[in-house]
Amino acid sequence: MTRRYLLRTFGCQMNEHDSERIAGLLSAEGMVPTEEAERAEIVVLNTCAVRENADNRLYGHLGHLRPLKERNPRMRVVVAGCLAQKDRGLIQRRAPWVDVVIGTHALPALLDLIRRAEEEGPQMDVREFTEVFPSALPARREVAHHAWVSIAVGCDNRCTFCIVPLVRGPQLSRPIGDVLAEVQGLARRGVVEVTLLGQNVNTYGRDITIPDSPRKPLFAELLRAVNGVEGIRRIRFTSPHPHDFTPDVIDAMAGSEKVCEHIHFPLQSGSDRVLRAMNRSYRSARYLSWLERIRGAIPEVAVSTDVIVGFPGETEEDFRATLDVVAEARFDQAYTFQYSPRPGTAAFQVPPEEHVPKQVVQERFDRLLTLQEEISLGRNRELVGRTVEVLVEGEGRKGRAQGRTRGNKVVHFDGEPAPGRFVEVEVVAAHPHHLSGAAHQPAGV
Numbered sequence: 001m002t003r004r005y006l007l008r009t010f011g012c013q014m015n016e017h018d019s020e021r022i023a024g025l026l027s028a029e030g031m032v033p034t035e036e037a038e039r040a041e042i043v044v045l046n047t048c049a050v051r052e053n054a055d056n057r058l059y060g061h062l063g064h065l066r067p068l069k070e071r072n073p074r075m076r077v078v079v080a081g082c083l084a085q086k087d088r089g090l091i092q093r094r095a096p097w098v099d100v101v102i103g104t105h106a107l108p109a110l111l112d113l114i115r116r117a118e119e120e121g122p123q124m125d126v127r128e129f130t131e132v133f134p135s136a137l138p139a140r141r142e143v144a145h146h147a148w149v150s151i152a153v154g155c156d157n158r159c160t161f162c163i164v165p166l167v168r169g170p171q172l173s174r175p176i177g178d179v180l181a182e183v184q185g186l187a188r189r190g191v192v193e194v195t196l197l198g199q200n201v202n203t204y205g206r207d208i209t210i211p212d213s214p215r216k217p218l219f220a221e222l223l224r225a226v227n228g229v230e231g232i233r234r235i236r237f238t239s240p241h242p243h244d245f246t247p248d249v250i251d252a253m254a255g256s257e258k259v260c261e262h263i264h265f266p267l268q269s270g271s272d273r274v275l276r277a278m279n280r281s282y283r284s285a286r287y288l289s290w291l292e293r294i295r296g297a298i299p300e301v302a303v304s305t306d307v308i309v310g311f312p313g314e315t316e317e318d319f320r321a322t323l324d325v326v327a328e329a330r331f332d333q334a335y336t337f338q339y340s341p342r343p344g345t346a347a348f349q350v351p352p353e354e355h356v357p358k359q360v361v362q363e364r365f366d367r368l369l370t371l372q373e374e375i376s377l378g379r380n381r382e383l384v385g386r387t388v389e390v391l392v393e394g395e396g397r398k399g400r401a402q403g404r405t406r407g408n409k410v411v412h413f414d415g416e417p418a419p420g421r422f423v424e425v426e427v428v429a430a431h432p433h434h435l436s437g438a439a440h441q442p443a444g445v
């Protein structure tokens with residue numbers, strides 16, 4: 001009888017891509033996906049430790065699964081991802097009906113652990129290092145025209161608010177030949193857009209040594225190599241660190257026609273004092289000068305950012321410095337977050353009396369959002385009347401087609417919502433979070 005699995009993913013793109021690999025492993029065993037927990041024999045919760053209240057949410061989900069498992073003793077419950085790596089034995093102590101706890105480095109062992117759980121009882125593998133680079137595993141992708149391609153895992157930085165180095169370990173880059181082989185294979189299967197993934201993507205290759213060569217493959221070199229893969233029309237990457245947008249990376253972006261004119265340039269704070277407390281390696285003036293250099297080299301570039309509001313000790317003056325940098329940088333888009341402590345991070349140690357009161361954080365957050373919406377609208381208005389290339393993602397709001405520009409802006413337009421199709425769209429209206437357009441003619445598939 002065909003076995004069914006239910007897979008729930010929480011968190012970031014790295015986790016989504018891990019879930020594609022979990023789905024790939026289960027599918028390779030002949031299992032099929034289901035959305036109904038009652039019908040599933042394998043339930044996998046792929047957790048994220050970055051999001052607020054991640055553990056409460058996990059135990060909430062596990063609580064719902066408990067009676068289902070009592071009714072269906074064949075069901076196996078797997079907890080994977082960053083929270084599994086971080087909390088380890090705690091999960092099975094709090095939820096003894098969990099069959100497998102599998103950390104971020106142990107994915108290749110998933111099927112074996114499930115088998116052993118069936119024969120011997122609960123299993124856990126939270127090894128500290130990756131022996132097989134995760135992308136070597138099969139992946140089951142939901143979208144035919146786009147693929148995530150993991151090029152590195154882990155991070156060597158120590159931003160004080162971030163849990164990633166603890167749960168994903170130091171940076172481990174994938175050999176350039178393996179990345180290229182995967183991208184070539186994807187192109188042969190009809191993928192036209194790839195997003196290169198790494199926790200600190202633009203330090204790719206710094207941990208690799210090539211025999212008989214003093215050189216290390218660097219991110220710029222990888223961008224150029226992927227740019228040469230026939231069939232691929234768009235290249236994106238995430239998530240970079242501003243510090244590592246070195247001149248060679250900017251040159252490679254500017255000189256590689258398939259690399260999209262979009263960068264994510266995480267600011268986090270505009271206050272030098274807060275940046276120091278966050279252990280970010282740049283200060284606001286340096287950040288703005290890097291941005292100017294990027295815009296000089298890639299004039300059409302769209303820039304998005306991350307900003308954390310209410311980091312412990314943030315004063316009104318610090319926050320105003322953030323508003324000033326945001327106003328000067330004129331980001332196309334900003335992902336704004338209210339600081340909340342994450343167990344395991346350095347900032348978690350800050351005593352509660354140094355935390356910014358919740359209502360103050362909320363009030364600052366609202367001011368930042370108002371400013372950014374105004375800026376985003378202004379940036380989007382600059383595109384009205386222009387014709388842009390849109391890669392169709394499918395059906396969006398009100399039955400209209402939805403796609404993205406090379407600058408990663410969402411566009412709604414009347415036309416066929418055929419995913420993977422390129423369409424020329426004239427922008428007729430701008431909104432803070434999307435553009436509205438009228439399709440011209442197909443730009444080829």
Ligand code: SF4
Binds near residue numbers: 155157159163200241
């Ligand atoms: S560079 Fe990014 S992934 Fe690395 S510690 Fe800082 S925020 Fe986390």
